[in-house]
Amino acid sequence: MNILKIDKIEKYYGNKSSLTKAIDNISFSVDKGEFVAIMGASGSGKTTLLNSISTIDKVTSGHIYVEGEDITKLKGNELNAFRRDKLGFIFQDFNLLDTLTAYENIALSLSIKNVNYKEIDERIKKVAEELSIKHVLKKYPYQMSGGERQRVAAARAIITNPSIILADEPTGALDSKSSKMLLEKFNYLNQELDATILMVTHDAFTASYASRVIFIKDGKIFNEIIRGNDTRKAFFDKIIDVVTLLGGDLNDAL
Numbered sequence: 001m002n003i004l005k006i007d008k009i010e011k012y013y014g015n016k017s018s019l020t021k022a023i024d025n026i027s028f029s030v031d032k033g034e035f036v037a038i039m040g041a042s043g044s045g046k047t048t049l050l051n052s053i054s055t056i057d058k059v060t061s062g063h064i065y066v067e068g069e070d071i072t073k074l075k076g077n078e079l080n081a082f083r084r085d086k087l088g089f090i091f092q093d094f095n096l097l098d099t100l101t102a103y104e105n106i107a108l109s110l111s112i113k114n115v116n117y118k119e120i121d122e123r124i125k126k127v128a129e130e131l132s133i134k135h136v137l138k139k140y141p142y143q144m145s146g147g148e149r150q151r152v153a154a155a156r157a158i159i160t161n162p163s164i165i166l167a168d169e170p171t172g173a174l175d176s177k178s179s180k181m182l183l184e185k186f187n188y189l190n191q192e193l194d195a196t197i198l199m200v201t202h203d204a205f206t207a208s209y210a211s212r213v214i215f216i217k218d219g220k221i222f223n224e225i226i227r228g229n230d231t232r233k234a235f236f237d238k239i240i241d242v243v244t245l246l247g248g249d250l251n252d253a254l
Contacts, residue, residue: 002065003164003196004030004053009062011048011219022048023059024219030164035190035197037210039239041246042202045219047168050200054087054166055079067163084112088157092169094149096141102152103137109160127155130193131185147178151185158195165189167199171206183209204243208236215242222246 011023022045030036040046051057053064055071064071066086074082096105103124110120128134131151136144144152150170157165167186171179187209189195199210207213209232215223223242227235 001032002029003032003034003067004198005063005065006049006053007063007065009049009052009059009064011045011052011057012060021219023052025062026216026219026221027062028214028221028224030196030198032196033190033194034212035186035210036199037207037213038198038200038216039202039204039207039213039243040216040222044216046200046216048219049216050166050168050198053164053198054089055083084109085160086163088160088162088165090150090153090157090165090167090170092172094141094146094153094173096149096153096156098141101138101140102133102144102148102155105141105152106137106156106159109156113160123159124155127159130188131155132181145178146174147181150174150178150182154182154185154189158189158193163196165195165197167197169201169203170199171201171203179206204236204239207239208232213239213242215246217246 006026006028008025008027009023010021010025013020013022026049038046038049048057052059055074059072066082071082100108106124106127107120110123124137128137131154133148133151133155136148136152141149171182174182183206186197190197201207210227212224212226214221223245225238225242230238
């Protein structure tokens, strides 16, 4: 079953005298329970694509469907409800509120939905167990490591049971040990809890945790590879092969 369907979307920036085409006629779909990575060099259009799906950006043409609903047509309260109920968002820089504890940061999205305190408490304890963050629930963001903050951000994203989790360079601010731990937690969410994840990354190691990688170049889909029965190492090697084909400044894509 399609959770997400992207249908011939285009996105232009600027005006008639200097028009930039950030997304050029992209179509693909993501099924329930898939873990898909989107890769490309800086300026390839991958973040614009993620921003269009999250409704931060509006597409110039084409349609984006989430669970069959055309989100490009949503406005006002319908748009707010979609963001609140259907999306979980994990940012590179965590975006936690400094004045709230980890527990309060995670609880916020449920409080907004008027979930009762007892259920909030139960759900936070469960997700804290799953993401190994029970020990930081009473801490403020400044008292946590980068990896802990990102796992708290992941907990906040999944606590509402969203249709799809969007992750924008989730390991970008983490050291390699924290990155590996976060990605293993993503795998757990995906395989054990059937979470659907769409992750933008420029890092081949990060992308190798996904079940499918879509490569974008100059606003178009350049290639797509599926992990299948490959080991993560074998899949990583295939990703590196495509990145090499992508050419350009490899430092942008690795």
